[in-house]
Amino acid sequence: MTEVLNKLLFNRYIYFLSKGNKRFAGHSKWANIKHIKEEKDNERMVLFHHLKRQMEVAIQENGITKPSNNVKLAQIIEQAKKANMPAASINTFLEKMEARKNKTQTGIIEVRGPNGYVMLVRYATDNTKTFMLQFRTKIKKTSAKIAEDSAKQMFTHVGNITVEKKDDLEHAMEDAINIGAEDVEEFEENNIKYFQFKCEPKLLNKIRNLLQGLQYNVLSVEENYIPHNIIELNDSDLEVISQIRDKILSLEDVSHIYDNIE
Known part of the structure; x- marks a missing residue:
């Protein structure tokens, strides 16, 4: 269910990415490749931002930043890993959340x-x-x-x-x-x-x-x-x-x- 909800929220969260992004005939092959890469990089950035937001909510709900003691947080981190979010980014974010408590x-x-x-x-x-x-x-x-x-x-x-x-x-x-x-x-x-x-x-x-x-x-x-x-x-x-x-x-x-x- 967590995975379904994450997809549900993410689909709403990135709706704007499709607006105004049109490729036109006459562009070079490199321009099209570059455009596609930029779209994918942008989508990846928004996905990671969304997952961090979900981690933050899970931490706020029970005040625990350790996944071993926070089931919901552990589930979201698992989703982040499947989305290829770097482990270093996840750890840095958790350390930041621990430091900013209260x-x-x-x-x-x-x-x-x-x-x-x-x-x-x-x-x-x-x-x-x-x-x-x-x-x-x-x-x-x-x-x-x-x-x-x-x-x-x-x-x-x-x-x-x-x-x-x-x-x-x-x-x-x-x-x-x-x-x-x-x-x-x-x-x-x-x-x-x-x-x-x-x-x-x-x-x-x-x-x-x-x-x-x-x-x-x-x-x-x-x-x-x-x-x-x-x-x-x-x-x-x-x-x-x-x-x-x-x-x-x-x-x-x-x-x-x-x-x-x-």
């Missing part, structure tokens, strides 16, 4: 791009000053600009808890009402059905514990920012956005990106 600060950076594009960047770091310096350096090399506390108003902040489907949707709705969740939806990925309970972000841990008490198998707990309006951009703008995201995702302390495009 020192982590989280936050949201608001970024504006071309033609109405808005991005919210969630980060978790043990050195905010250094991280912000690195972030500004990355942004300076693009056409994006850091916004001043206005972009977040264009999104609705929600909490999502994904669980394995148990019983039927009507029963799940009754459970949602009883535990104080705002809503529940059923969805399917790779022929497997899930429920997603929605609640206020500040109630995520409480609702998760109550769901586990009702014998639901909780697969993921996450905050989400849903845009009030979706915008459409041309291929040129999407290519620019892809480059902006690549630079931001190269920062290890970035945990998630939310934006207002499909």
